[in-house]
Amino acid sequence: MTTAPGAPRRAVTLADVARLAGVSVATASKSLNGRQQVRAETRERVLSAAEQLQFSPNVLARHLLSGRSGTIGLVTHDLEGRFSIPTLMGAEDAAGTGKTSVLLCDARGDALREQYHVQALLGRRVDGLMIVGARPDPRPSLGTLPVPVVYAYAPSQDPADMSVVSDNVLGGRLVAEHLLACGRRRIAVVTGDPSYGAAHDRAAGVRAALDDAGVTPLGEDRYGAWTEEWGRTAAALVLDQHPDVDAIACGSDHIARGVLDTLREAGRRVPEDVAVTGHDNWETLALSARPPLTSVDMHLEEVGRRAAALLFDAIEGRGRSGTEVVPCRLVPRGSTGPRAT
């Protein structure tokens, strides 16, 4: 049964409880809220009445007084996507532990739809807004709004806004340092769609760390797409131009999967001959790879949690500005390790 058989059309109110307990609404309210100005026996009566009626206080009415709704609005642009979801999880996590609830809207990359949802959320008197992008590149600011706004995953172009992002350059550095530690020196870089800042950042991180170690990567960074197909193609190119390659740093797990396939079919052993790394730590791809893929975990849940924490701070009046960068970490698996000659 989804609804009570003789369910009253109206929900149980504090007045109902008070009536049953034979007290005023004021006394009932105090009893339920643990105020000290009420006799123990009276409180008992009220509590049991509330229990009996399955009373649950109307949070909306309560917030009408306080001026705060206890909700935040979460506008995502990529409900289907792999990256906004963990961010959303982290935010829901941070909110769910407290008394705030999350109103979810999907804007699907459409600025108009976003604007519509923001207005609707403001009408619901959300205490703050969190905007989760579909891709990590900076996006236009929403401008001035009556409540605090935090941008997660995709930062705002306006440095006066609050943003939380993952550290793509660090991811590249971690990969390069790990490969160097594995004794690799002939390292090729295959990254993704050049229209993504993340593709450049990750490649730049690799280069920077190699540079620090005095190692020159094999050829230019190879830009393409975030696909297995591109990984297969790029790996064939690398093998052709640099047959003595001993490591390929990939800009995503998808790409790395394609690279692994081409290497295997070319008879190269991984990791004995060539080490391979991915980025994203998308377990569904990384764990099923042969061998399991060493990858960079962006800590997207943490991005969401931090964004929510910043938002709550701002709601409390302790707002900040600027972009906060969440560090990532390397997850070593079977696709990297010492060389074997």
Added chain:
Amino acid sequence: MTTAPGAPRRAVTLADVARLAGVSVATASKSLNGRQQVRAETRERVLSAAEQLQFSPNVLARHLLSGRSGTIGLVTHDLEGRFSIPTLMGAEDAAGTGKTSVLLCDARGDALREQYHVQALLGRRVDGLMIVGARPDPRPSLGTLPVPVVYAYAPSQDPADMSVVSDNVLGGRLVAEHLLACGRRRIAVVTGDPSYGAAHDRAAGVRAALDDAGVTPLGEDRYGAWTEEWGRTAAALVLDQHPDVDAIACGSDHIARGVLDTLREAGRRVPEDVAVTGHDNWETLALSARPPLTSVDMHLEEVGRRAAALLFDAIEGRGRSGTEVVPCRLVPRGSTGPRAT
């Protein structure tokens, strides 16, 4: 800037608008709501005052009157997962087009957390609840609640509840009929984790359709896990026991990816020698496969949309009972096609 520089602590109210326009709140209300009992010139003044103050009506206060909150609660058990997300999208889609908003909670498969969230949502006076499961098997009912409840993806065990699920048996049938139409007769079934009803349903659908055509599948249904690893193992078994196999129907795209890898490495051509099908139509896996994978699309967005539609109906008083089954469809790609001898 995330907040207006001199932003008032309090949001703009109808009283503010009325004051600026030099009318009463009642007149302001009527003007803004398009009531006819107001002079055109007065309405103009009110509208421009509202515009000037960027007034946005407090929906919570409005709903305090009407008794409905204009929100539904969405409790998901698998925010990370692949299957609940499209369902959630469909629900958000159906709600977003109207005036209802979605309060999202993640219960992570924990019944206690679910109970907690349900209570919190009831306190927010949601007009209805939607429960999205993590796996398609029937789950315990929440029992009697003061608002309608719809279970999506994972149905309720109580037939008196409203549930919406995908048709796994049909998926199996579609696969078998397609393989038969491609001229395949020596068909093996590899499905997933036997603790999932879906694993049995999909296999049963294949068997039923083959049976209708008088074709006997190769050996028993092979249960294992929803992984590429199992797909690779199972394919090796099939090749060993039935070297003349000409089609393998897989219970998921993950499994099919593993099957494809083993076939390729065994020198079997797909689809010329062996046709392969998946289930889920997870594009990130299906499109990158070599060749691209024929798969069953469960229409999960439609599951979510239907669930939301049923919920809205129930909120309007037109509630139903029972489980609604959303049909799936086959998406033919390169991994199936006519045989070549």
Added chain:
DNA sequence: TTGTACGCGTTATCAA
């Protein structure tokens, strides 16, 4: 055509 007054469910203040 406009304004006054009440109610929605709750909390807080103040008087009893």
Added chain:
DNA sequence: TTGATAACGCGTACAA
């Protein structure tokens, strides 16, 4: 210790 009353922001009968 308890209760009456005034908010909160809005819509709507009803009175002016």
